[in-house]
Amino acid sequence: MPLTGIEIFKLLxxxxxxxxxxxxxxxxxxxxxxxxxxxxxxxxVSEEAKSKLSEASAPPILPVTIGTGDKALKLGGxxxxxxxxxxxxxxxxxxxxxxxKMSDAExxxxxxxxxxxTYERVGLTLTANLVALKAESGDAAKFAALVGRxxxxxDANMxxxxxKVDVLAAGARAGADKKPLLHAATKDNADAxxxxxxxxxxxxxxxxxxxxxxxxxxxKLAAAGLKNIVIDSGARTVRQAFEDQVVIRSAALNKKFxxxxxxxxxxxxxxxxNPMKEAMISAMFVAKYAGIIVLSDxxxxxxxxxxxxxxxxxxxxxxPLATKQGIYExxxxxxxxxxxxxxxxxxxxxxxxxxxxxxxxxSFLYVKDTEGLSVMTSWxxxxxSADIIAPAILKSGITDKIKHRKLIIPGYIAAESGGLEEExxxxxxxxxxxxxxxxxxxxxxxxx
Amino acid sequence: MPFEIPKTAYSGKIKEIKLGKTAKxxxxxxETAYPFYLFEGQMPDLPxxxxxxxxxxxxxxxEAAMEPFAGVTGDPVAWAQKCIKDYGAExxxxxxxxxxxxxxxxxxxxxxxxxxxxxxxxDVPLIVWGTANHDKDTEVxxxxxxxxxxxxxxxxxLEEADHKKIGAAAIGYKHTVVASTxxxxxxxxxxxxxxxxxxxxxxxxxxxxxxSSIGYGIEYCYSVMERMRMAALTQQDAKLQFPIIxxxxxxxWKTKEAKILEKDDPKMGDAKKRGILLEAxxxxxxxxxxxxxxxxxxxxxxxxxxxxxxxxxAK
Numbered sequence: 153m154p155l156t157g158i159e160i161f162k163l164l165x166x167x168x169x170x171x172x173x174x175x176x177x178x179x180x181x182x183x184x185x186x187x188x189x190x191x192x193x194x195x196x197v198s199e200e201a202k203s204k205l206s207e208a209s210a211p212p213i214l215p216v217t218i219g220t221g222d223k224a225l226k227l228g229g230x231x232x233x234x235x236x237x238x239x240x241x242x243x244x245x246x247x248x249x250x251x252x253k254m255s256d257a258e259x260x261x262x263x264x265x266x267x268x269x270t271y272e273r274v275g276l277t278l279t280a281n282l283v284a285l286k287a288e289s290g291d292a293a294k295f296a297a298l299v300g301r302x303x304x305x306x307d308a309n310m311x312x313x314x315x316k317v318d319v320l321a322a323g324a325r326a327g328a329d330k331k332p333l334l335h336a337a338t339k340d341n342a343d344a345x346x347x348x349x350x351x352x353x354x355x356x357x358x359x360x361x362x363x364x365x366x367x368x369x370x371x372k373l374a375a376a377g378l379k380n381i382v383i384d385s386g387a388r389t390v391r392q393a394f395e396d397q398v399v400i401r402s403a404a405l406n407k408k409f410x411x412x413x414x415x416x417x418x419x420x421x422x423x424x425x426n427p428m429k430e431a432m433i434s435a436m437f438v439a440k441y442a443g444i445i446v447l448s449d450x451x452x453x454x455x456x457x458x459x460x461x462x463x464x465x466x467x468x469x470x471x472p473l474a475t476k477q478g479i480y481e482x483x484x485x486x487x488x489x490x491x492x493x494x495x496x497x498x499x500x501x502x503x504x505x506x507x508x509x510x511x512x513x514x515s516f517l518y519v520k521d522t523e524g525l526s527v528m529t530s531w532x533x534x535x536x537s538a539d540i541i542a543p544a545i546l547k548s549g550i551t552d553k554i555k556h557r558k559l560i561i562p563g564y565i566a567a568e569s570g571g572l573e574e575e576x577x578x579x580x581x582x583x584x585x586x587x588x589x590x591x592x593x594x595x596x597x598x599x600x
Numbered sequence: 601m602p603f604e605i606p607k608t609a610y611s612g613k614i615k616e617i618k619l620g621k622t623a624k625x626x627x628x629x630x631e632t633a634y635p636f637y638l639f640e641g642q643m644p645d646l647p648x649x650x651x652x653x654x655x656x657x658x659x660x661x662x663e664a665a666m667e668p669f670a671g672v673t674g675d676p677v678a679w680a681q682k683c684i685k686d687y688g689a690e691x692x693x694x695x696x697x698x699x700x701x702x703x704x705x706x707x708x709x710x711x712x713x714x715x716x717x718x719x720x721x722x723d724v725p726l727i728v729w730g731t732a733n734h735d736k737d738t739e740v741x742x743x744x745x746x747x748x749x750x751x752x753x754x755x756x757x758l759e760e761a762d763h764k765k766i767g768a769a770a771i772g773y774k775h776t777v778v779a780s781t782x783x784x785x786x787x788x789x790x791x792x793x794x795x796x797x798x799x800x801x802x803x804x805x806x807x808x809x810x811x812s813s814i815g816y817g818i819e820y821c822y823s824v825m826e827r828m829r830m831a832a833l834t835q836q837d838a839k840l841q842f843p844i845i846x847x848x849x850x851x852x853w854k855t856k857e858a859k860i861l862e863k864d865d866p867k868m869g870d871a872k873k874r875g876i877l878l879e880a881x882x883x884x885x886x887x888x889x890x891x892x893x894x895x896x897x898x899x900x901x902x903x904x905x906x907x908x909x910x911x912x913x914a915k
Contacts, residue, residue, distance in 0.1 A: 234830070236823040269867055273815075364603050390911035395639055402606045409603070428877060432904050435881040436912075439822070439888050452869025456857070457814050457881050464819040465885075499817045506816075506856050510660065590702050 155205070157185040163201035164194065171195050187212045187231055187405075212404045213413050216380045216443075218245070218333045218355050219309030223281055227382065227415035227443040233405060239468040242415075244437065245444040246280035246458060247311055249421050252298040253288045259298065263306045265450045271459060274473045274498045278459040281307070284335075284421075284446045285323065287314035292322035299326040311335055311357075311417075311444065317344045328352040333444075335359065335417065336384055339369055346376040355380035357417055362386065363396060363403075367411035374411075381414045382443060388422050390433060397441040415443030427451060431458060438462050473498035474524035479550055480505060485514040487555040488600040492584060493541060494562060495522040495530050504588045511592040516553065520544050527562045538571025546576065556600045560584040607640050608633065612833045614892075615802055615841050616645060619691065619776060620725025621752040626690055628806070628892040629843035634829060635890050636912045646909055647887055649902050650691035650727055650895045651683040652849050655714050656698040656706075662859045664872035668899050676714055677721045684724055687899040693727040694718055695850070699740045700731040708736075708743040715744045719751045727754040727778070727895070729847065734762040745769035756780055756845075757808055760791055767798045778845055780808040783820050785827050785840070792839045806845045806893065813852040813882040821846075825889035843892035852879040853897060880904040887912075 161181035172193040174180040183189035184205070191197060191205050215229040225245045232238045250262050263283070270279040283302060287295040295314065302310060303326070310332035314320040324334055334352075336359035337345035349356040358373055358381055360366035366385055373381055385396035397416060404413040420433040430447060431454035437445050438461050447455075467473055475496045482505055494504045496519045508515050520541055522530035530536035545559065557579045561568060563586030572581045585594050616630040626648055633641025657673045658666070668687070672678040676694060683689035694715060698706040719726050728744055730737035741755050742765060756778025758766050763779070770777045779795055781787040788807055795805060809828065811821040825844060831837035852858055858875040860868050868874060880901035883894045887909065896902050 234823070234826050235819070236827055271867065367603050389914070390908065391914040394636060394912060398637060399605050399639070402608075403603070406606045407604075409606075411603070428873065428880075428900075428904055429907060431877050432880060432884055432908050435884045436888065436908070439885055451873075452862075452867050453871075453874035454869070454877050456868055456874065457878050460815040460857075461818070461881060461885060464814060464817075465822070467819055469819070469823060499820075502816055506854075509856050510854070585702075593702060 155185065157182040160184050160205060163197075163205055165196045165198075167196065169196065210410075211413075212408055213401070213415065214379060214381070215242075216355050216382055216415050218282075218311070218331065220329070220331050223307060223309065224331070225282060225309045225444075230401070230415075230441075231405065233401060235465065236469050239470070240466045242443075243462045243466040244442045245282040245309070246434070246455070246462070247282040247284040247444060247446045248280070248450045249284045249286060249446055249448050250298070250302065251286045251288045252291070252295045256301065259301060260305060262450070263302065263308070266306060266308050269450050269452060269455050271456055273460065273463065274475055276463065278463060280450065280455060280459060281309060282311065282444070283308045284311040284313055287312075287316065287319045287323065290316065290319065292316075292319045295319050296322040296326040299323045299332075303327055303330055311446070315341075317341050317348070320345065321348050324348055324352045324354055328354065331355070333357055333382055333417075335382075337369065337373060339365060342369060342372050343376075346373050346378060349378055349380075350376070355382060357382040357384050358414075359384040360386055363399060363412065367409075370411050370414065382417050383412065383414045384417045384419075388419065390423065390436070393418055393423065394436060394440060397437065401441045416441065417444040417446065418442045419446045421446050421448035427454065430454075434458055435461055439465050472524040474521070475501040475519055477519055477521035477544070479548055479553070480517040480519060482508045482517055483512055483514040485516050485553075487553065489514045489516055489554065490560055490595060490598045490600070491516045491518065491550060491554055491558065492560040493518045493520060493545065495520060495525060495527045495536055497522065497524055497526040497530075500526050504591070507588040507591040508595065511595045513592075513595040513598070515595060516550060518545055518548060518550060527564050531565050531568075536565060538568045538575050541568070542572055542575030558582055558600070560598075562586065605639060608637070608834065610641055610833045612836045612838070612841055614832060614843060617776065617803060617806055617843050619727075619754055619893075622723045624690070624724045625752075626725060631829075631833070631890075633833065635888055638913065643913065645892075646913055647891055648690055648893050649905060650693040650725075650893055651687060651689035651902065652693050652695055652895055652897045653679045653683060653718065654695050654697050655711065656704060658697070661853060662871065662875055664875045665853050665897055667872075676718050680718050680722050684722060687902065689724060691725045691727060691893065692718070692722055693729055693847075693895045695729045696731060696740060699736055701733050701736050705736075708739045711740050712743040712747045715753075716747050719748050719753065725754065726751065727756065727845075729756055729778075729895075732757055732759065732780070734759065738762045738765045741766045742769040745773045745775055748775075749773040752776070754778060754806065758791075758795070760787070760794065763791060763795055764798060767795055767800055770804070771799050774804075776804045776806065778806055778808050779842075780810065783810045783824050785824055785831065788824075788828065789831075789837070789839045792842065796839070802842075806843045807840075808845050808847065811846045811848050811851060811886060813848065813855060814878055814885065815857060816851065816855060818882060818885055822885055822889045825886065825891070829890040844890050845893040845895070846883075846886045846891045847895045848882050848886060849879055849895055849897035852882050876901045876904070884908060
């Protein structure tokens with residue numbers, strides 16, 4: 153059973169030395185109880201207390217790593233049910249299924265998709281660098297050969313899927329240096345797969361028919377000394393799989409139920425034959441708690457929305473995404489094209505640049521660093537006023553790109569136009585629309 | 601190891617609101633748990649989808665969005681009838697795009713006549729959505745309210761600046777109102793209180809938290825909607841216990857990601873499917889946050905969302 157803050161406090165040195173970075177031992181104890189601090193931060197805790205506390209101080213959903221190096225996939229470590237309470241920590245891995253029954257050409261084509269289908273957004277690269285290799289042939293040598301082919305042709309992290317221990321073992325040994333996830337240990341093979349996971353140092357997925365069986369299975373794996381565990385509730389209907397995801401997260405966080413305190417893996421690929429529906433199911437799992445989502449294939453039209461949704465849901469609600477300061481050229485502008493200025497809140501940037509693109513009017517957009525705040529908020533905070541905007545624009549190099557000296561400012565900061573005309577001698581300051589959706593008629597009527 | 605399913609402690613319920621008044625009226629709301637948490641409570645009235653109709657031919661819609669409505673985009677009555685007959689629409693949402701002062705700026709009387717024609721021609725509930733220009737919406741929606749006084753419309757958006765005048769007309773002519781606020785739980789609550797003070801009955805109100813699509817800030821509306829549901833269901837905040845309506849289609853299809861052609865950016869895949877999925881997946885995310893009515897456009901996106909609602913509510 154998890155300990156309460158007071159119970160933990162009794163085991164701490166009670167010196168209030170602050171070495172852990174928290175003002176008092178009691179506050180540190182409370183943070184431990186809430187799963188928001190690590191015991192290792194306390195340098196003075198006794199060995200006896202350590203062992204008693206290790207249970208209570210472990211994160212409620214254990215962190216798991218699949219793969220090696222910079223591009224390893226980190227899962228778990230989640231602490232909240234709702235993203236506004238803190239933030240979701242580790243975005244789900246999105247995997248493409250590759251079978252050992254596929255031709256080499258098909259395998260290579262799929263690996264190419266993993267590599268090519270990446271997207272730039274707000275200075276980040278969105279990618280799904282994960283492959284799920286499924287042993288369908290039943291042939292251990294064939295499966296090992298597939299693992300070898302993928303290893304040689306890709307740096308993607310791997311999941312190895314087989315219900316036969318000898319086949320799984322052949323794959324695991326072929327790919328052990330890449331630390332793949334082994335799927336799956338079941339109640340029938342738990343001892344053998346646990347031994348294989350220990351031997352190869354790989355993470356292991358536990359799969360069962362329901363949550364009760366799953367809990368006893370993870371108990372068994374944990375007792376065998378395994379910590380890198382991912383769980384598969386076995387559900388392959390939308391209803392049951394959704395419910396399992398919610399219940400697993402809630403049991404781990406709200407009841408501190410250790411046996412389900414692991415990241416999950418789900419299989420939209422096995423829940424429908426319709427790729428569009430599969431994308432919908434995956435969209436549900438991105439929001440509702442999946443650790444790994446296995447897709448039957450990658451297609452740009454569905455992978456792109458899914459990766460962007462993942463970025464959105466896993467954005468820290470306390471820290472808005474920001475766009476880089478600078479001049480953005482939209483629709484191939486020339487020296488007679490209009491110049492606009494806006495804030496660097498990424499949403500502002502997306503909406504304004506999107507509307508400019510829609511207008512088809514060649515334009516320059518200068519994005520000012522406002523620490524990720526929107527136009528209104530940054531203006532109210534004094535970070536988007538004439539004395540800040542003027543020097544930034546004058547130093548931006550835009551004067552080499554345009555012949556005219558006219559600057560369009562957002563309608564919401566119309567009050568800055570006087571100040572800007574003083575700070576930018578010789579410039580005409582024009583007040584644009586308040587709402588980006590009114591930019592098209594404005595830009596079409598604009599004259600240099 | 602014994603395992604007991606943890607349960608959220610709920611203390612509130614979302615109000616059940618009836619939209620429309622004919623035999624085809626629909627009831628929304630009524631939840632006693634978070635969206636689709638059917639192991640914790642009930643969702644007696646599953647979320648509904650309203651299909652969009654525009655009062656003028658749309659401009660700059662991608663081909664994929666136009667295709668299902670070929671031949672009817674110039675005639676709102678035929679468009680609405682096609683949505684009902686061919687695509688099984690249970691609610692129609694007439695978007696009064698023509699009244700936009702920054703666009704065609706059609707007059708209130710003329711716009712209201714179109715609403716009346718559509719209302720007379722259909723038997724499903726009719727949502728009438730203005731342009732969010734306070735002065736113009738006041739003029740237009742008041743005229744609509746009077747001209748369609750026996751129709752039990754759903755009128756929106758009512759914002760703080762125009763809620764009194766439009767609200768009064770809605771009360772007078774027995775229409776339901778859409779209380780619209782900019783992605784903020786406190787403003788939403790405040791507007792609901794103001795409308796209540798004005799005399800809008802609890803049974804005549806739905807909330808619009810202002811939504812956007814995947815890639816355009818959907819996480820903000822997602823979290824605001826989750827917080828609204830949390831306040832309504834676990835903190836007995838009666839002024840937030842109203843069904844939520846999400847005007848998502850137009851937010852999706854106007855984005856450049858819904859328009860880019862595959863030949864111009866092969867990594868983005870098939871343009872038609874991408875547009876459909878951006879709409880449907882955005883709707884999916886909003887459903888999980890608490891949407892009761894989704895205003896949608898593409899029949900295939902609607903079909904996907906309906907299937908997900910059915911699957912999620914399956915026993």
